[in-house]
Amino acid sequence: NFSTNLTKVMLNFRFNHFNDENRPVLIHSWTLSYRLFHNNFWGLFDFGGYPPYDIDIYGRHNIKGSYEFIHSYKKIRYSIMVSADLLPDSHPSVEPLRLEGTAALYPFDTDMGFFASYTYGHDDYNYRFVDSFHRISFGVVWDWFTPFEIQRAKRKTN
Template sequence: MKKRHFFLLFILVQWSFGQTSNANTNDNNAFNDFYPIAVKPSLGYLSNMNAHEDILFDAKPTVYYSIINNIIENMQSEENKAGNAFYMSFQPHIRMYAENSKPVKTPSYRVLFGWQHMIKTKSNNFFTWAIESGHYSNGQSGCAFLSGEDDESMACMDFHTTITDESNLSQLLNRANGNFSTNTTKLSLNFRFNELNNADEPYKIHSFTTSYELYHNRFFGLFNVGGYTDFDIRIYGRHRFGLGYEYVHQWKPKIRYSLEQKIELIQGAHSFVEPLRSETTFTIYPFNRNIGFFGTYVYGHDNYNLRFVDSGHQIGFGVSWDLFQPFQITRAKTTDL
């Protein structure tokens, strides 16, 4: 079993290192484009949030594939055009647990289609909005809160009717194969204040992000596939609000670091669910590339699909990949009056 654990970890590391790139090199690979609003791929250790499970590692091998992406090109153009990215994104979230029978449990998958629009202001700052829509699930078939029964079976539905506002969902959760499924649409806004050096590269960045995510039953709001039941959405909550701040500093020619704070609030979920999630992360990038090493502290609800019913404290560390590292831009033209 230890060999199997090591093999899976090796595959994830090999895949992830394939994401590394340099901002100032020409690369026509559609997997290596830049996205100002993105989920960073990561791989690392994460402490346990509760006594039910022991986490060995946590991985987010996120992939973005550009259909069209001219963000870097237009930010480096003298014509001061807006940049756009149309893309598909596959965002798995995988955890391995210290169990012999089923070490990887209920991995989740987001399959999204997105559009990001980015403009450069007269002060050489960046404003971006993004809209993403698609499907989010863990691909399981079991009853969410009754182990040993299929989802939407009579036994499952009968048991779910016994759940009240006072029920402890963390204790009831089917951690082996409980089903989680929804369709989702997310709108995000980001503003980056850039301080440029003599090479026209940002060496200090203040980045502010806000987002709103809606869980909805129909795929793209149109097709009745991949959604949820009435019971499910009363547990999940339909609305998620996000706030984020990141400070990036090019400290040395080959070293930069970032300090990031993210907040998520769930609205409309079951009363047992902790609405707040806070993540504080410090990352150092020692090679002037997009690969970095991070340490993080988490408070609030978990973000591993159905385990949002868990809450507590976590610490973690590992390696991550920046999908929008600082790059040389063309300064906005100014007009003399």
């Protein structure tokens, strides 16, 4: 069984530093989210959702915090991201903590780059919450949301 009946609230705070061309060169981003798994379609109608035995395994609540640092130097951009994911009311057989760290390098002025990632804790895909592991990954990444030039508003002079 796989269902999508959940409610998620997310807060994100960021500092953006721009160069003289209005391109972001330094970004600090903090995110905190809370997710509630439930049995109500759109949070209102009592059908679908997660059955009680699923909730007994991974719990109703999920709390996640993350920090990301992005820096651009000339035509090179890199990012470092760390996150912690907690299932506070999961079954004792489930590792309640998941830690992730990812570094990405974009050596050209494009959206393509390379990444290295380390993950510890529960898997976060489907019913694999009961798996606990250490994983190191390497690969090619495509950044969907690259920093882009922001046109500042022009001041009107009288």
